[in-house]
Ligand code: SF4
């Protein structure tokens with residue numbers, strides 16, 4: 001016999017002056033292979049057309065459906081109800097700007113962070129559209145590819161104690177992005193250049209190293225390794241700077 005699921009869902013429309021944040025309960029019969037994506041769509045179609053949440057790919061690729069599921073950030077489209085108790089609480093991701101109910105704006109946050117970290121390849125080479133593509137060592141290419149798998153869902157930022165305490169903290173996804181350029185041989189930035197950006201409390205030294213970020217990352221990115229790598233690199237750069245003076 002199928003279970004009856006009880007959803008406690010956060011409701012609030014910041015655009016509506018009369019709206020008050022509250023939890024609303026919905027009941028739904030569980031079906032085979034039901035994901036939270038399916039459940040939320042059914043709730044919207046059958047019970048409340050005003051329920052606001054984001055989805056795009058339904059395949060764990062776009063990162064739009066991240067929300068707090070029973071207290072833990074995760075992707076709704078990749079979460080099966082069978083893996084959850086019958087009582088399910090859904091909240092929007094903290095840290096990001098709330099659009100309404102379960103929908104948050106992660107885009108503005110990521111754009112600002114990537115601007116701060118200058119998240120593009122810095123090179124003095126002039127682009128030549130006729131030149132033959134340059135080869136890259138396979139091992140380095142795979143290392144970069146591994147770090148490029150971030151889908152910008154925001155789960156790591158929402159699980160981060162430092163990001164909750166200070167809104168200027170870059171967060172694990174942005175620091176992982178910096179690590180991606182550090183290993184890229186095309187980027188001509190030096191350790192001192194990176195130190196200028198992340199060698200501070202808003203960057204790598206603000207990280208408390210408790211690794212909530214890696215625990216919740218739906219793409220299983222090696223955030224622990226990258227944060228450790230950057231911390232060592234920036235620590236050594238700081239010591240070199242002291243002796244340079
Ligand atoms: S390890 Fe650092 S970045 Fe990750 S959750 Fe903890 S404080 Fe945030």
Ligand code: SF4
Pocket residue numbers: 063149150151152153154155156157172173176213216217218219220221
């Ligand atoms: S590092 Fe992981 S949790 Fe963080 S934004 Fe990227 S995919 Fe999401």
Ligand code: FES
Pocket residue numbers: 054055056057058059060061062063064065066075076077078
């Ligand atoms: S809808 Fe794209 S990751 Fe869930």
